[in-house]
Amino acid sequence: MAKRGRKPSKEKKGYWYAEQEQAVRDFISANTQEEKEKIFNTVLKPALSRMTESIIRRYNLYPPTESFQDTFDDTMSFLVTKIDNFNPDSGYKSYSYFGTIIKNYLIYKINQFAKNQKRNSSYDAYNTDEMSNITDAIRYSYNNNNSSTDIAFLGELMKKTADDISKILSEPDKNRLTKNQIKVGNALVEILTNWEDIFDQMGSNKFNKSSILLFLKETTLLSTKEVRDSMKNFKNNYYILKKAMLDE
Numbered sequence: 001m002a003k004r005g006r007k008p009s010k011e012k013k014g015y016w017y018a019e020q021e022q023a024v025r026d027f028i029s030a031n032t033q034e035e036k037e038k039i040f041n042t043v044l045k046p047a048l049s050r051m052t053e054s055i056i057r058r059y060n061l062y063p064p065t066e067s068f069q070d071t072f073d074d075t076m077s078f079l080v081t082k083i084d085n086f087n088p089d090s091g092y093k094s095y096s097y098f099g100t101i102i103k104n105y106l107i108y109k110i111n112q113f114a115k116n117q118k119r120n121s122s123y124d125a126y127n128t129d130e131m132s133n134i135t136d137a138i139r140y141s142y143n144n145n146n147s148s149t150d151i152a153f154l155g156e157l158m159k160k161t162a163d164d165i166s167k168i169l170s171e172p173d174k175n176r177l178t179k180n181q182i183k184v185g186n187a188l189v190e191i192l193t194n195w196e197d198i199f200d201q202m203g204s205n206k207f208n209k210s211s212i213l214l215f216l217k218e219t220t221l222l223s224t225k226e227v228r229d230s231m232k233n234f235k236n237n238y239y240i241l242k243k244a245m246l247d248e
Helices: 018-029 033-059 068-080 094-134 136-140 148-169 179-198 209-220 224-247
Strands: none
Touching: 018 033, 018 094, 033 068, 033 094, 068 094, 148 179, 148 224, 179 209, 179 224, 209 224
């Protein structure tokens, strides 16, 4: 009587076998880009896609701000650039090589995210003063306790700051301005040159840092972080200008 046993599976459940190992060798030794693309698309891409997806999901390795698809696409793009670096004669399997690259890259992305979060948290706290500093000329003008001399100084500072920002905006390529920086710069010029008209209905008690930030957000349609990041390009010029006026 024949022994009963488990029927062999007709479909492989894994994704990396001798076929994929050989495909890596063939890919590296291929003489033309056309050969590489054929090997990659027919054999390597499906296997590497499953490997990448499996590692991301199994270890939950993706930054909180990224969607799974974004992390997957980014990792796959990075992985493709590393295929040719594998040495088939090293004694190691390409399976382990690619798995290590994927894990290390994902860990790197998460570490970068953590560093950026820490940096942004510190920057946001620091930038509360930045928002006040670059707009203090406007805010202080509503303070009835300021002397006429102070108001005249601050009015002149507003005008010169607006002119300085306008000059920066006139040469966006030279100053390497992003689209967001241009939007924020134009909004700042609008505030600094027309503050009396813009905030006439707000009243002195309502005119504060939050009002300025709200105006910038509504004018540029940017987030708070985008507005604050984009102001960095103008704040140093403001400090230099203010110091020069005080030294006169």
